[in-house]
Amino acid sequence: MRPLFERVVIAGVGLIGGSLGMALRRRKLAGEVVGFGRGRPNLEVALAQGAIDRFTQDAAEAATGADLLVLAVPVRSIARVATDLLPHAAAEALVTDAGSVKAPVVAALDGVITPPRAFVGSHPIAGTEKSGAAAAFPTLFEGERCILTPTASTPASAVRRIGELWQRVGMRVEVMEPGDHDRLLALVSHLPHLAAWALIDAIEGERVGGRDPLAYSGGGLRDTTRIASSHPEMWRDIFVDNRAECVRAIDELAERIARLRKLVAEDDGEALERELDRLRQARSRIPAPRDRGNPA
Amino acid sequence: MRPLFERVVIAGVGLIGGSLGMALRRRKLAGEVVGFGRGRPNLEVALAQGAIDRFTQDAAEAATGADLLVLAVPVRSIARVATDLLPHAAAEALVTDAGSVKAPVVAALDGVITPPRAFVGSHPIAGTEKSGAAAAFPTLFEGERCILTPTASTPASAVRRIGELWQRVGMRVEVMEPGDHDRLLALVSHLPHLAAWALIDAIEGERVGGRDPLAYSGGGLRDTTRIASSHPEMWRDIFVDNRAECVRAIDELAERIARLRKLVAEDDGEALERELDRLRQARSRIPAPRDRGNPA
Numbered sequence: 001m002r003p004l005f006e007r008v009v010i011a012g013v014g015l016i017g018g019s020l021g022m023a024l025r026r027r028k029l030a031g032e033v034v035g036f037g038r039g040r041p042n043l044e045v046a047l048a049q050g051a052i053d054r055f056t057q058d059a060a061e062a063a064t065g066a067d068l069l070v071l072a073v074p075v076r077s078i079a080r081v082a083t084d085l086l087p088h089a090a091a092e093a094l095v096t097d098a099g100s101v102k103a104p105v106v107a108a109l110d111g112v113i114t115p116p117r118a119f120v121g122s123h124p125i126a127g128t129e130k131s132g133a134a135a136a137f138p139t140l141f142e143g144e145r146c147i148l149t150p151t152a153s154t155p156a157s158a159v160r161r162i163g164e165l166w167q168r169v170g171m172r173v174e175v176m177e178p179g180d181h182d183r184l185l186a187l188v189s190h191l192p193h194l195a196a197w198a199l200i201d202a203i204e205g206e207r208v209g210g211r212d213p214l215a216y217s218g219g220g221l222r223d224t225t226r227i228a229s230s231h232p233e234m235w236r237d238i239f240v241d242n243r244a245e246c247v248r249a250i251d252e253l254a255e256r257i258a259r260l261r262k263l264v265a266e267d268d269g270e271a272l273e274r275e276l277d278r279l280r281q282a283r284s285r286i287p288a289p290r291d292r293g294n295p296a
Numbered sequence: 297m298r299p300l301f302e303r304v305v306i307a308g309v310g311l312i313g314g315s316l317g318m319a320l321r322r323r324k325l326a327g328e329v330v331g332f333g334r335g336r337p338n339l340e341v342a343l344a345q346g347a348i349d350r351f352t353q354d355a356a357e358a359a360t361g362a363d364l365l366v367l368a369v370p371v372r373s374i375a376r377v378a379t380d381l382l383p384h385a386a387a388e389a390l391v392t393d394a395g396s397v398k399a400p401v402v403a404a405l406d407g408v409i410t411p412p413r414a415f416v417g418s419h420p421i422a423g424t425e426k427s428g429a430a431a432a433f434p435t436l437f438e439g440e441r442c443i444l445t446p447t448a449s450t451p452a453s454a455v456r457r458i459g460e461l462w463q464r465v466g467m468r469v470e471v472m473e474p475g476d477h478d479r480l481l482a483l484v485s486h487l488p489h490l491a492a493w494a495l496i497d498a499i500e501g502e503r504v505g506g507r508d509p510l511a512y513s514g515g516g517l518r519d520t521t522r523i524a525s526s527h528p529e530m531w532r533d534i535f536v537d538n539r540a541e542c543v544r545a546i547d548e549l550a551e552r553i554a555r556l557r558k559l560v561a562e563d564d565g566e567a568l569e570r571e572l573d574r575l576r577q578a579r580s581r582i583p584a585p586r587d588r589g590n591p592a
Contacts (some may be wrong), residue, residue: 125514145512160330177505184504192520194556195495197575199488201552202545204578208480209473214581217484218421220526221582223519224488228579232572239560239568249498250557253551256497260490261546264535272535276528279493283524284502285510286517 004165005068006031009089011081013037013046013055015070015127016098018136021051023169026138036062036085037073051055063088068165071097075237079108082119092116096162098124100185100234101150101242102178110151118158121149123181124171125189129229142170149178186245190238191253194246196228300461302327302365305385307377309333309342311353311423312394313368314432317347319465322434330579332358333369342429359384364461367393371533375404378415388412392458394420396481397538398445398474406447414454416564417445419477420462421485434558438466445474478526482541487549490542492524 008018008030017035024030035043035055035217044057056062063069063085071078078097095113099105099121106121113119126144128135146166150159163173176184199221205214213223239246263272304326313331320326328457330389331339331351339351352358359381364545367374374393382391391409395401395417402417409415424431440463446455459469473478482565495517510517535542559568 069376125512128515144514176452180505180507184507184509184512187499187502187504187509188517192495192517194553194560195491196520197572198549198552198556199491200579201547201556201571202378202487203483204575204581206483206548209476211476211480212581213480214525214578215583216421216480217582218440219424219585220523221484221488222585223522224492225582226519227516227581228442229472229576231553232569232576235572236565236569238563240563243560243563247557247561250560252502252555253494254553254557256494257490257546257550257553260494260497261543261550264490264539265543267441267536267539269532269536273496273528273532276493276531279496279500280525280528282510283521285500285508286513287511289515289518 003031004029004161004168007034008032008068008070009034009036009062009066009085010052010070010072011036012071012073012077013043013051013063013133013136014072015131015135016286018046018049018051018123019126019134019138019140019198020070020072020098020124020169021046022049022136022138023141025050025053026228027168029165029168030068031230034062034066042133046136049133049136051133059084060088066090067093069093069095071095074234075099075101075105075241078105079112082109082112086113086117087169089117091118094161095119096122096165098122100189100238102147102181104241106149106151106178110153115155118155120154120158122162123149123185124148124166126171129227131234134266139170140165141166144171146171146173147181148173148175149181150175151178161293166227166278171224182245186249189243190246191249193227193230193235194239194250195253196225200225200228242274297440299327300457300464302362303330303362304328304364305330305362305381305592306348306366307332307334307358307367307381308369308373308480309339309347309429309432310368311427311436312420313366314345314347314429315340315422315434315436315464316366316368316394316420317342318345318432318434319437321346321349323464325461325464326364330358330362338429342432345429345432346575347429347432355380355386362386363389365389365391367391367395371395371397371401371537372529374401375408378405378408382413385413390457391415391453391545392461394418395517396485396534398443398477400537402445402447402474406533409461414451416450416454416458417474418458418462419443419445419481420467422467423522427527427530437462442467442469443477444469444471445472445477446471446578478538478541481539482538482545486538486542487545489523489526489531490535490546491549492521495522496524
């Protein structure tokens, strides 16, 4: 079968970019996968891991002849990397990203990338708290969701081809308004990350009879704060770029904490139990994890 | 080798009580393990699981000849169950519990249980979000911490024997003031539970373009809220019985959330990244999980 793309440039071969490269190569979906990035050591890891066929730190060398650019760099760097690579890419090259915030990325690239080229915003909702090519694995995407955020001006054929890209590495693809995406992710991803960091913050400075409370953590705190090990630079970008939705979500969380605090402080055990029971039931709406061979 | 105790009554054969029964029987640490509880179906599961040798719902039948009573019932029920069983127990019976809050339990039982009997408060810090005898497994305690909270009036020999009990099922035993225990656990256990429930609360009522955000959860939210599936009645008791420390911890969390919110709202990416990096490092102080064959 013909590969989907002849030459794919993956800019940023971290967890997402590296895993995509592995999946593309394993499934023979790309004629060639070229790694491009700032850090040579990470590119070397990606090469050794089999995530890319070759790498370069030169934009022209990377993008020449490329019919797909995947911008798997932190959200704030996406526009800059696109500007570096785009002049050298094929005339009808498609461009996508893997950013966790979509409205600002779409706004920055929608006007810059024009027919016959096209940009389709992607957010493959997959990941672990780890980062870098060393953490990549080819089944990362399997069974997980990918949200595409085309606009009115995005050619339908481009949406179809980028959708096929993610589908072929195992994802369930869904199309959404960029703003809806950002609101949704603020709730189910950005807010939990902030909560995990705040929880560590509330505990880490305390001492109880000279003891470090964190040393007494069980599985509960460990799981609740797993994502507090996530990449600070990447998450700084996400919070700031999705500022309005994040602040709205944080305010909602603060209000809910205040409500539960009130029930505890007022010793209203009956109402508290009712609430906890309701929330336990709501929590069961979270889909069960899929077995995707995630080693993390 | 002689068993540690001739007849152990486990009141409440849920996750903790049932797992203790399994561990005691497997390691031949008790001549006999008797289950006692409110719910006959759960007692039957415990028997079928091999957590107990027999069960009864009659206090006299349960406690007669017992040299150890383990009160593995919700914190609020501990004193009542002790009062029911104690008159029938052996003259020198020891009593312990497995409650997640210690000051009120110790205060309630310390005066009631008098020499030659003795009460030693225990908190085996082990568990999953599941409950009931069906969730019990004999290796639950292995490698985990157990905190004992004797008072000035607790006989040293009783502390030693209860410590040996938990050690022999695989726990690392540590002695602590009841108040220190409650402050510590409010931080590393009770606060994360409340945060997980509040997080669900902040998300569950929202709709984004008609979509239920919870259906879009990835591994991050799933792990962060795993403990929101915990037992509402048990947790109602914990929050209310450890009210002062929980409120203090909740206020600390609210303050930390407000601080992070400010950095996001003010677009202070540099300070935000510094904070996230600091918290990521602090999070690494949480001990790695021990492999204890936990099937959960």
